[in-house]
Every structure is written in C-alpha cells, then in structure tokens.
Amino acid sequence: MSGGIDYGNLMHRAMRSLINDVLTDVQEHGLPGEHHFFITFDTQHPDVEIADWLSDRYPGEMTVVIQHWFDALEVNPEGFAVTLNFGDAPERLYIPYDAIKTFVDPSVEFGLRFETHEDEDDDDEPTPPDDDPDGGEDEGQTHDAEVVSLDKFRKH
Template sequence: MAQDPPAQDLMRYEAMAQDALRGVVKTALKRAAAPEGLPGAHHFYITFKTEAPGVSGPSDLLGKYPDEMTIVLQHQYWDLAPGETFFSVTLQFGGLPKRLSVPYAAVTRFYDPSVQFLLQFEAPAAPEGAAGRQAEPEIKTVAEGEPAPADGEAKIVSLDQFRKK
C-alpha cells in the first residue's frame, strides 16, 4: 500500500506560532516600559540577529557583533519603546549611551533568568551578501547571579548554558 506524500502546510502554522510567541516578547517589553518598570527580580536577555532587516544602531557596535548580539535589560536601560513590529532601547556600551532598534522578527532568544523562562525562535533569513561571513561574534559571558557591572556598562552574554540539549 503506497503512502500519500505529507500534505503541504499552506497555512504556515509554524510561522504563525513563531509570531504568536514573539507577541510574548512584545508584551513583556511593554510591561517593562511602563512607569513601574520591571517587577521584582525580572530582567531580560534578548538575543537578535544583527544583520536582520530593520536592525539599526551604531555601526561600530553592530560591526563588533556581525552575526548575533545579546542585550540585557535589567538596571540600566533607557527610553525603552516597544512598538508593534520592533522595539528601541538605549544602553551603555563602553560608558557611552547607544540606541538600538530591533524588529521582533530579528529576535532569536528571549530569556528571563529570574523565572527560568526561555523562548527560542527560528533565525530570520540572512540578507544577501551576509551568508559568507565566517567570523563569530565576540561574546562576554556572565555567570548566573553575577551582579550588574559596576561601571554601568551593558554586558553581552552567551545563553548557551541555558539552551535545552
């Protein structure tokens, strides 16, 4: 008895699920942007593709992380503005304030270590010309429970230790 080929998903359920889960990120950022700020010990590690369409920020900063970058929203972030399709935030890098704008579609991981909540997303398609990159981004790691940097500088962290294997 011959098997029928699997039906093609013309509804694109996987893409719909990814979009719905990115809505969780948007809602969390909207709560963080409220006048009360982040409640309790909540804070976010947000990883995104720096070459994804719509990502913007200082070229020196994004050039330092040619593939992926993780930002931490905890104590020192300013002007968090979650929109419908992207969010913007100002963080300090090297003691200088720098503004980033990130489309939700560019986010690949969202992690709140205070409650061990992790969402992972499929990476967006790489723009033309970016596929040939070989360099890995420089990532500073932060041990769990480590206090915020004393100099007020934002930290870039690797979330490999939190990935499900």
C-alpha cells in the first residue's frame, strides 16, 4: 500500500451511502414521525438538474426542505430526483450525492456536512428567503419542501 489510507474519501463515500439508504427508505415507506430533511447542494454541480429560474435565483447553493409536500421521490446509487413545490409551482430536481454540501434532520438533531476547500468561508453566501412551512399534517405520500437558511437551526 503505497499511498496510505484516504480516510476523507472513505468517510464521504460512507456518508453518501447513508443518505442513499435513508432516502431509499423514505421512497419506499414515506417519512416516519417528525423526520424531515434540509438538504443544501451546489447548484453549479455539472450533474444537478434544476429549473433555470432556480439556478438563476440560487447561483451557488440552495437548501431544500423535504417535509410536508414532495412527490415522485426516485433514488438511485448516484443521487435522487424529487418534485418539490416552490410557491405553487411544482419543479422536478435531480441532485447527485456529490453535489450535497449538508444533509440535516433537525427532528433528531442529526446532520452531515461535506467539507471542501471552498466551504471555509460560508459567510459570503447569500441567505435564501425564510418561508414558513405550512405545518399541515401528512396526507399520503405528498409532502412539502421549501428553501431556507440552515443558520436558523444552528445552536449557538
């Protein structure tokens, strides 16, 4: 073994596998209990597929919430596709795991952060609008998502 063990890449691969497992379970069984996800991703990643108006509005990164309304969640080993509602405008997104910067489930205070050299100074990023979730009860497999800032959920 000449190059040593690359623990950083091994950990990132394990974390992405965990996200895949969690989303696969949600695809098959829906969100259990109070679980919901805040997923921040790089909108400029070459394999991200989002509407032009979303990439124009969020040119660097975007955070989506999978909670009360989402539809057609499709998970594969490289990423996931989901339809989310942005102000009564359903949009299909494809997010590869390699584009994910953070994955947070605030209901159980669980979070993953993928560190890169570019993440050293997040204070220069624009903060997305802080929309209130509708707080409605789950009905079937349809759930809500919104764009929010993770700062709102950080403990100081």
